[in-house]
Amino acid sequence: MTIRVLIADDQQLVRTGFQMILDAQPDMEVVAAVADGADAVAEARRLRPDVCLLDIRMPRLDGLEATRALAGPGVESPLRVVIVTTFDLDEYVYGALRAGATGFLLKDSGPTLLVEAVRAAASGESLVSPSVTVRLLRHLAQPQRRAAPLPEPLTDRELDVVRLIARGRTNQEVAAELFVSLSTVKTHLGSIFAKLGARNRVEIAAWAWESGVVS
Amino acid sequence: MTIRVLIADDQQLVRTGFQMILDAQPDMEVVAAVADGADAVAEARRLRPDVCLLDIRMPRLDGLEATRALAGPGVESPLRVVIVTTFDLDEYVYGALRAGATGFLLKDSGPTLLVEAVRAAASGESLVSPSVTVRLLRHLAQPQRRAAPLPEPLTDRELDVVRLIARGRTNQEVAAELFVSLSTVKTHLGSIFAKLGARNRVEIAAWAWESGVVS
DNA sequence: TCTAGGATCAGCCGTTCGGCCGAGGCGCAA
DNA sequence: TTGCGCCTCGGCCGAACGGCTGATCCTAGA
Incomplete structure (x- = not known):
């Protein structure tokens, strides 16, 4: 069962780089490589790939909007979207999650993580860049720690x-x-x-x- | 700069398996491999490894308690702890995060992710098993979606x-x-x-x- | 053995809450 | 112009809340 992947990035070098990495995997196949969000949505709806790799900064339609269109709340048969971006701004991360993204990768992640992220997304799981994850976990762990400064413990x-x-x-x-x-x-x-x-x-x-x- | 790792797991096979995987990396070194949580805390305090791999189910002191002792809130110089367990129960995951764990790996993760998780933890980042991450992300994305079902919009x-x-x-x-x-x-x-x-x-x-x- | 703290209960009393009535002014659209 | 929705205000009243004192029972620990 090969994993069919769509790549959307406005930079030609990035597109071909990702394509080479993924095509080198025996169980992966890049079915489309487009340069903007509008094309990504159109091609994704037509080809229905198993995983969509979307950059955030793209012409016409940015990656978050495209994610909303392909995997957002209310979409009847959502696709798996992995956001791949250079910047790990918090607003990007949470925006991507709210838009319905399955994964979130930074471009400095190395080919291993890229491949693992695609494989995880294809099976409905999530792989997030470690540097991003550490902040997400802090967010999840935080509210629990604020329980500490209770003056006296409740029975x-x-x-x-x-x-x-x-x-x-x-x-x-x-x-x-x-x-x-x-x-x-x-x-x-x-x-x-x-x-x-x-x-x-x-x-x-x-x-x-x-x-x-x-x- | 080699990454010094401590392994704590009550199963001999798991310990040696992890040790072989990590020692095969040129930049990693297993400095201790112990079989229970109490030993893990003692050895970790003595050797101060860069990363501690802790199982949850262990005799004398379980992995979560050990994590609290090594990386919990209030510890002055916390160590990096990666929880490695067979079960991906929600209570384990959140318990681990609250206890101060940096990462959370399932034992079916494959050697690649193990190595990546250790490397991430060593540099203060977090790698979490994809099947666990997908549920964490749902948790983060959820509260925003629940804002929709308001019967009538408030002014x-x-x-x-x-x-x-x-x-x-x-x-x-x-x-x-x-x-x-x-x-x-x-x-x-x-x-x-x-x-x-x-x-x-x-x-x-x-x-x-x-x-x-x-x- | 005595003691301290937790859980249980009672009554009193002033304050706040929440429901209900009515009313006027303002901006926007049919 | 005539609505309509929103924001603004007032008064009345029963119910709920929150503070207070004082009490019993039980368990764990000194």
């Missing part, structure tokens, strides 16, 4: 209350769901207010969302 | 109110910050309640956090 029971409060339950509902009385809930809430320094239940909810206690 | 002014409510402001404070009267705030809130189908202000706040209106 398990208090966390139960916090989770329900954060979902919009009233004290009465929290009491019912935890099988305790309204008074008990209010007592726990009092401790939570004191420990978090919150002034009202919404501040408790906001803390819960920020710190990852609920998600 | 700009209503969004102003929502943002402040979600941060725990009282109606009085919202009024002051928006330079309007308390009555106006309550009117806006009424519209917001109707449009979102919320029953109380915390549900408004929860919607705001989930949909990405505030972050």
Whole structure:
């Protein structure tokens, strides 16, 4: 089963470079190599390749718009898109993910990663450049660490209350769901207010969302 | 500059396999290969390798605990830890990230990715298994898409109110910050309640956090 | 054994919330 | 011009919230 790849980049050298790397793989075949986003969308819809390698900076239609057209939310049969770009700006990365990209590669990644990224994308998986990944992981790990600067740790029971409060339950509902009385809930809430320094239940909810206690 | 690697896995075959792969690289050297987490922490502190490859399932101290000890929040000079495991459970992945891991590899990844992951970790970057990455990216892309299913679109002014409510402001404070009267705030809130189908202000706040209106 | 902390409950009381009524001004489009 | 939607404001009222004091029970640790 050969992996059919479409390449879109406005620089001729990059196109042929990628093509040589991929065609050297026994299980890959470059079915199209175009120079702008509009052509990429047209050819991709016609040929339906397994993986589309898209540059971001392209004439007529940039790579993010093209990604939206090929793999964005609402597209009925989305294609696998790997964004390949020189710049690892955060806005590019998140823009690409939101647009529906499967992978995100920097052009300084080396041929090994390019091949691996295409292979991963073809099977519905994702390979992202290590230098980009490290920032993404920081993003994912961050909200959990912000849970540290809690002045005093909440007890398990208090966390139960916090989770329900954060979902919009009233004290009465929290009491019912935890099988305790309204008074008990209010007592726990009092401790939570004191420990978090919150002034009202919404501040408790906001803390819960920020710190990852609920998600 | 050779990359010094520590391997921790309770299975002898896995240890030697990893060691052979890494020692075959001209720029890598395995400085220790241990069978449990406690030894891993001790040896890592003594030898201070550039990268630690840790399995999750290990006797005495599991990989996540070991990661916390070597790279967790609060550690003064954290080491680079790559988690290598058979299972790609979500709880493992997020647990590893929260514990401070730099990378996350599955054992079915192939030698190429292992080498690349070590190289990435050594330079402070992150390489994560493609099958894991695809789920992480979905997590990152998700909150933006969930902003769509709002029953009726809120007006700009209503969004102003929502943002402040979600941060725990009282109606009085919202009024002051928006330079309007308390009555106006309550009117806006009424519209917001109707449009979102919320029953109380915390549900408004929860919607705001989930949909990405505030972050 | 005594003690400290967590979980459970009760009542009181002032404040805030949220629903409901009504009203006026403004800009835009039919 | 006549709507319509949005923003602005006021008052009323019941329900929910949040602070307070005080109490019992249980478990873990000194």
